[in-house]
Amino acid sequence: MFCEILRAMKLISHGAAREVTGTCHELIVGNKRVLLDCGLFQGKRRESAEKNRTFTFDPKSIDAMILTHAHMDHTGRVPLLYKQGYTGPIYSTYATKDLAEVMLQDSAYIQEKDEEYMRKHGKADEATSGALYTQQDAAECMSLFVGKNYNESFDLFPGLRCTYYEAGHILGAVMVYLEIDENVLEGKPSNGSVIRFGFSGDLGRSTLPIIRDPAVFPQVDYLICESTYGDRVHDGIDTAIHRLQEIITETAARGGKVLIPAFSLERTQEIVYDLHLLWDRKEIPALPIIIDSPLASKVTEVFMKHPECFDQKMYDEFLGRAHNPFHFSLVNYTESVEESKELNNARGPMVIMAGSGMCEAGRIRHHLKNELEDPKNSVIAVGFMAAETLGQKLLDPEVTAVKIFDQMVRKKAQIHYINAYSGHADKNDLDAYISAQKGLKKLFLVHGEEKGMYALAERTVARQKIEVVMPERGKELFVV
Ligand SMILES: [Zn+2]
Incomplete structure (x- = not known):
């Protein structure tokens, strides 16, 4: 016993x-x-x-x-x-x-x-x-x-x-x-x-x-x-890059900004990787792509230290040609709060990616507060949004205005969801x-x-x- x-x-x-x-x-x-x-x-x-x-x-x-x-x-x-x-x-x-x-x-x-x-x-x-x-x-x-x-x-x-x-x-x-x-x-x-x-x-x-x-x-x-x-069941991952391309091209054509709330670990790097591919193929217009997240910058540096984790496609598309997938002529990583604030005054088409992924904290909330009421703009959700989060309220078609920093902001921008990056x-x-x-x-x-x-x-x-x-x-x- x-x-x-x-x-x-x-x-x-x-x-x-x-x-x-x-x-x-x-x-x-x-x-x-x-x-x-x-x-x-x-x-x-x-x-x-x-x-x-x-x-x-x-x-x-x-x-x-x-x-x-x-x-x-x-x-x-x-x-x-x-x-x-x-x-x-x-x-x-x-x-x-x-x-x-x-x-x-x-x-x-x-x-x-x-x-x-x-x-x-x-x-x-x-x-x-x-x-x-x-x-x-x-x-x-x-x-x-x-x-x-x-x-x-x-x-x-x-x-x-x-x-x-x-x-x-x-x-x-x-x-x-x-x-x-x-x-x-x-x-x-x-x-x-x-x-x-x-x-x-x-x-x-x-x-x-x-x-x-x-x-x-x-x-x-x-x-x-x-x-x-x-x-x-998720949509096939191959659909994600096409949706990204479509939304960015359409928004840029009407002079709007594209906001992408994204997790700093993995999702941000995946989106930058796809944007780099799209730019190399000239499938998106030349527009500034701002990664407004100091954490994402640090995480991206860690990625480049670990090529032992990369798949063959990463080598074929980028590393084999001595290209860094996360840096190309359009992309800019902001560091200071001042740089981030300056984006409020910047006009014209651009992509701004920032955390947090579910819009509960971080710099994305400032950008949403400033840009959500402009119908020229787009927001692309690329990750899971838990119940009760601001991200989830953005996706809910029944909700017409959301509260950000004690202020009601009307949802006039186009809201998109790409679930294929899961x-x-x-x-x-x-x-x-x-x-x-x-x-x-x-x-x-x-x-x-x-x-x-x-x-x-x-x-x-x-x-x-x-x-x-x-x-x-x-x-x-x-x-x-
Ligand atoms: Zn996990």
């Missing part, structure tokens, strides 16, 4: 359990505890703040951590983990390590500024205010990071081996393959039996610009899989990924709203006759 308990393998989802953000899963094998990601909860301010502040586990009890990619909903609580006593290694690809450094600094900076603002305006309350960590915490936790290559196998401990596979989601993102030899973990000789465990991280899509397609994942016994778009697998990609696992014994679905997750679960059970589990936050589950 004792032996049975010792050998049990357990899983506790501390985040992204029946929701999309806050990814954090704890795998317990023998007496080892391994954390898969440690992300921020995002969404409603008070609810997320409360969930972010306290861990549903003791950070000191974790032996090792694996990070799949640098998005904040997977990485954003790492400095807090460090601050609360975690001292083990954090394994990631080299690109994820460099991106995490930039993103975590930015996250800490925003939190510190936010705290200062709330205090100054007397809005501070215990539940929602106060930075989770400082820029110093974010800098210090980087000492725990251990860089690894794609397809390189390494031991977390004797008996627990990890290999990273390309996820095709953002630069540096991986799927995690674990081989667990329980005998070796317990200090005994191996009898050759190994449990194979997989974690999809955020599963990407084929043919996204810049990065490689998702790798063929090895066969596993148990799998944690994301389910963000479990019930939806970095996530859609319904069909997820079905293909799971059905390729022929010997799967149990599937854990995470990182999704219940509607999409249930749809994916139903299709999987009907097709593969396997057990599908949708973990609840903080609940201990037996894997084996």
Whole structure:
């Protein structure tokens, strides 16, 4: 009996359990505890703040951590983990390590500024205010990071081996393959039996610009899989560049500005890459393209340091011809606030891209306030807009005016949505990924709203006759 308990393998989802953000899963094998990601909860301010502040586990009890990619909903609580006593290694690809450094600094900076603002305006309350960590915490936790290559196998401990596979989601993102030899973990000789465990991280899509397609994942016994778009299909990525071309050309012809709210990590680089292709083919007019985001500038620099993550097309189109995809004659990266403000007075056709992606903060709000009432202008949404965000209100045809900085602004500009840039697998990609696992014994679905997750679960059970589990936050589950 004792032996049975010792050998049990357990899983506790501390985040992204029946929701999309806050990814954090704890795998317990023998007496080892391994954390898969440690992300921020995002969404409603008070609810997320409360969930972010306290861990549903003791950070000191974790032996090792694996990070799949640098998005904040997977990485954003790492400095807090460090601050609360975690001292083990954090394994990631080299690109994820460099991106995490930039993103975590930015996250800490925003939190510190936010705290200062709330205090100054007397809005501070215990539940929602106060930075989770400082820029110093974010800098210090980087000492725990251990860089690894794609397809390189390494031991977390004797008996627990990890290999990273390309996820095709953002630069540096991986799927995690674990081989667990329980005998070796317990200090005994191996009898050759190994449990194979997989974690999809955020599963990407084929043919996204810049990065490689998702790798063929090895066969596993148990799998944690994301389910963000479990019930939806995206437009083909090849349609995105044509839509971009059409909207920019039409807007420029009537003398308007094109505003593109975009995430600083990956989406901005993808759009610049496509604009560069369009300009090389002379399919867009000569107009200034302004990247008005210091964070995007920093992230773009990290991209150029990691050519090991690029796909063949990136080499064929740009690097092989000694061209930098992110710099060409039309494009300009602003740095100072003054430069950004000057754009208000600039006239004539231009493209302005700025964060934040959902228009909840950042310089894009200033541009929207100034440009939204001019029918000559266009706004192109290129990413997911969560409920209740300004971005979502822009897309809602029922909403005719939006509030920006305490001022009502009428929606006169043309609003467009290109969903084809999504970095996530859609319904069909997820079905293909799971059905390729022929010997799967149990599937854990995470990182999704219940509607999409249930749809994916139903299709999987009907097709593969396997057990599908949708973990609840903080609940201990037996894997084996
Ligand atoms: Zn992601």
